Amino acid sequence: MSRLKEEIKALKAAFPPTIPVFTGYIFLGIAYGILMSSKGYGMGWTVLMSLLAYAGSAQYLAVTFLTSIFNPLLALLMTLMINARHLFYGISMLEKYKDTGKFKPYLIFGLTDETFSITCSAKPPAGVNRNWFYFFITLLDHCYWVLGSAVGGILGFMVSFNTKGLDFVLTALFVVIFVGQWKTQKEHKPAIIGVLCSVICLIAFGPSNFIIPSMLAILLVLTLSRKQYVAKKELMEGRAQ
Amino acid sequence: MTLTSMQTLIIICMVTIGTMITRFLPFVVFRGTKSNSYISYLGQVLPYSVIGLLVIYCLKSVSFKAPTYWFPEAIAIICIVALHYWKENTLLSIGVGTVIYMVLVQTIFV
Incomplete structure (x- = not known):
């Protein structure tokens, strides 16, 4: 050929x-x-x-x-x-x-x-x-x-x-991704962490300065909850077997 | 255009560099080595948190001083969530949601 x-x-x-x-x-x-x-x-x-x-x-x-x-x-x-x-x-x-x-x-x-x-x-x-x-x-x-x-x-x-x-097409896109992830994912904690950290930082730092604090807060909270997440996941996988 | 041509070009480069870092990094870092458990944990959870952050980012300028300020966003988002739960068709949800919002801010909540 x-x-x-x-x-x-x-x-x-x-x-x-x-x-x-x-x-x-x-x-x-x-x-x-x-x-x-x-x-x-x-x-x-x-x-x-x-x-x-x-x-x-x-x-x-x-x-x-x-x-x-x-x-x-x-x-x-x-x-x-x-x-x-x-x-x-x-x-x-x-x-x-x-x-x-x-x-x-x-x-x-x-x-x-x-x-x-x-x-x-x-x-x-x-x-x-x-x-x-x-x-x-x-x-x-x-x-x-x-x-x-x-x-x-x-x-x-x-x-x-x-x-x-x-411009709302952007908001719509993210809401759709959020809902799609929510439906397929059993563990909602990462999504909730994302929303809560952002809302708290938005209130604390205002609309023009909240992004970087939100990113740091999300990374921090995710890092702190890693052990719990891994343990929970192992438990779930253990049950599935 | 809000920015100058040079500034626009720099932003395009930044978006390109940022995207390429996220796409190439795993292939560069894990060349022949075992994957790092912390990175793979972040890979599992970060996508969900980031979309939450982005939803809030898009809504950062919504004012709650009067109901008419946040009504269009609230109505459109409720429609998108309901439609997406029901049909799970990405393009339909985005299209209908955006059209609803545009009609609301152009006719009712001008």
């Missing part, structure tokens, strides 16, 4: 599992592009951000950094916090991506929530090169996201409508 044929075969196998991501990324990408253009950021900026950062919720969050006082350190810290979940994806994919050779940097670069959800479960069909298979899944998802953002950026400037309240 020629090299090109092998690649086309992998692309064909990679496309079907990405269809749900296609819908999601196009929709969220368009909303992101429209939101960016409603703040005066043209398609070029939107596409550059989607191409380089390629992180949905962090990009939505970054709209707030782009529309307030210039604070690169806060932007970095908030991005680290919001994407901390990727650490977990990385740890889960260590084995799977171990022997992916030249593809490895790009596979890690593109390990978004959605790509992770496919590559951690989808298996390449027999006769398909697994490295190319994972590469195409990652590449297709990346293209959908950039395409959606570009379309949104164009629409935002072509179609004029009242965008007042569109």
Whole structure:
């Protein structure tokens, strides 16, 4: 089999599992592009951000950094916090991506929530090169996201409508993730710790200064409750067996 | 645009660097070694706490001086939670919630 044929075969196998991501990324990408253009950021900026950062919720969050006082350190810290979940994806994919050779940097670069959800479960069909298979899944998802953002950026400037309240798409996104996590997770303590520490710090430090204290408070409380969490988890797993 | 082009570029770089640190760190740290139990604990619990923080972050400027100030947020969030519990369709919940909020702040709670 020629090299090109092998690649086309992998692309064909990679496309079907990405269809749900296609819908999601196009929709969220368009909303992101429209939101960016409603703040005066043209398609070029939107596409550059989607191409380089390629992180949905962090990009939505970054709209707030782009529309307030210039604070690169806060932007970095908030991005680290919001994407901390990727650490977990990385740890889960260590084995799977171990022997992916030249593809490895790009596979890690593109390990978004959605790509992770496919590559951690989808298996390449027999006769398909697994490295190319994972590469195409990652590449297709990346293209959908950039395409959606570009379309949104164009629409935002072509179609004029009242965008007042569109920022709420960010709040909606996080509320939806919160509810989704709440439903799937038996242990609600980490979620409650997150909300309570933030509310207390918001009241204590005010809306413009509460983020860093909240992060520290969350890290501290999580670190202190580690033993209890591990013990409880072992107990639960023990019961399950 | 609120920021200058240079500032915008720096913010884009920060978001990119921040994201890449979280994506590459496990692969760099755990090259051939056993995983660190504290890091994997944080990997398990931090995602849940952070989303809680982000919900509050989004609502940080909501004023409680008069009910009309926080009504749109409250109504939209209740709708999102109910809809998401019921249908569990991410795009539907986000889309409907945002449209409800936009209609409320553009027509009723102007």
